Amino acid sequence: MASTADFVWMDGEIVPWANAQIHVSAEAVLRGANVFEGMRAYWNSDERQLYIFRNEEHLRRLRQSAKIMRMSIPYTDEQFTQAFIDLIRKNRFTDNVHFRPVVYFDAGDYKWKPDEIRTGAFVLAFSRPPSAAGKAGIQSCVSSWRRNSDNSSPSRIKAAGNYHNSRLAYVDAKTKGFDTPIMLNDRGDVAEGPASCFMMVRDGVVITPPVNADILESITRDTLIQLYRDELGVQVVERDIDRSELYIADEAFFCGSGAEVVPIVGIDHYPMGDGKVGPLTKQIQEIYFRIATDKDGKYSKWLLPVYRDNDVR
Known part of the structure; x- marks a missing residue:
């Protein structure tokens, strides 16, 4: 509705x-x-x-x-x-x-x-x-649809026209039994979700694609990077992410103003860690909502x- x-x-x-x-x-x-x-x-x-x-x-x-x-x-x-x-x-x-x-x-x-x-x-x-997915986590997949290129229809622009690309990826994922998909850019690296940025955890380090990976320059992403570093003392690295790295990540989640913080518990039927919401994802969720409500x-x-x-x- x-x-x-x-x-x-x-x-x-x-x-x-x-x-x-x-x-x-x-x-x-x-x-x-x-x-x-x-x-x-x-x-x-x-x-x-x-x-x-x-x-x-x-x-x-x-x-x-x-x-x-x-x-x-x-x-x-x-x-x-x-x-x-x-x-x-x-x-x-x-x-x-x-x-x-x-x-x-x-x-x-x-x-x-x-x-x-x-x-x-x-x-x-x-x-x-907040959505129920924020607690239980979702099953994601790598979309066959590529993210808009900066040289064609820049994802840096938050424009309605760009979300036709998003809808193609999202509907395709839903028809295959998944939730929100992960989109690669035209170089084959991880970009973001259809309407949210992507972060993952490997060996205690938070990793997220850089702003020149065909992503929206997300304000929620910027918020979480600051909170991880300042509140949890966790290292955050902005770098390109290969598709295969997704399958060996310990944790992963989407973030955005609409999505807030949505844990990913599986990608292409590969479980993230033990297949449950990871500790660094839970911690940043709690901190984010506490900060956003001025607790x-x-x-x-x-x-x-x-x-x-x-x-x-």
């Missing part, structure tokens, strides 16, 4: 869900001509407080995507931030939230002079608790308070 909410922020105002519409002739509809972010707000049940996680970093990446697409953004970071807060408050969320600011090309020919076509923006927000106050710089429960009652 598709996610819905009571309200959407669209082109500067909050409107009822049913009234948030784009014409069928818009380039966003015809060609997927938009860039977007996937963001989270986390609910601290003890404080009854909601926090947007790493807001500044997401807005910076949104502007980087738009720059490569030669797309202007008609709103400032401050206006977007206020839109996030207003929308979350209007929907009266009191649990974890997944929201997406989207900047899109409207109707017209954007191929030659994109600055002459109207650019719009909207924000969708949904209640989204210890050490990373408050990453958190933007939205409201307390009694503010919307």
Whole structure:
């Protein structure tokens, strides 16, 4: 079932869900001509407080995507931030939230002079608790579909058009009885999942593909690298990963704003370690959620308070 909410922020105002519409002739509809972010707000049940996680970093990446697409953004970071807060408050969320600011090309020919076509923006927000896969782990596979090349449709751009590639890989994996697949780049090295970055553990070292391996420059990936090093004292190495290395890894997991931290317990029917969620994966999950909900106050710089429960009652 598709996610819905009571309200959407669209082109500067909050409107009822049913009234948030784009014409069928818009380039966003015809060609997927938009860039977007996937963001989270986390609910601290003890404080009854909601926090947007790493807001500044997401807005910076949104502007980087738009720059490569030669797309202007008609709103400032401050206006977007206020839109996030207003929308979350209007929907009266009191649990974890997944929201997406989207900047899109409207109707017209954007191929030659994109600055002459109207650019719009909207924000969708949904209640989204952690998935069950985060505890049990998933069975993955190596996809036969390759990740987009930087010289064709750069994965560094978080654009809707890139996710056709993602869907091909994901649907193919599901039809074969697997969950989220691992995608290789055109050089045959590990890239990422269809909508999340990849990390694995070998001999106590966390290994993840570098940002030039045709991956999205993930904010969650950056977060976990910092937390592994600073909180656990674990070495993190960013390097190319061969396909065969996947099968002899001790642990593996996907990470992203949508995925959060999803353990992988098997790849192509090869078990990861003992086939259960590994210790370094469990530890980083616990730390990530503790940090994102401001349970210890050490990373408050990453958190933007939205409201307390009694503010919307």
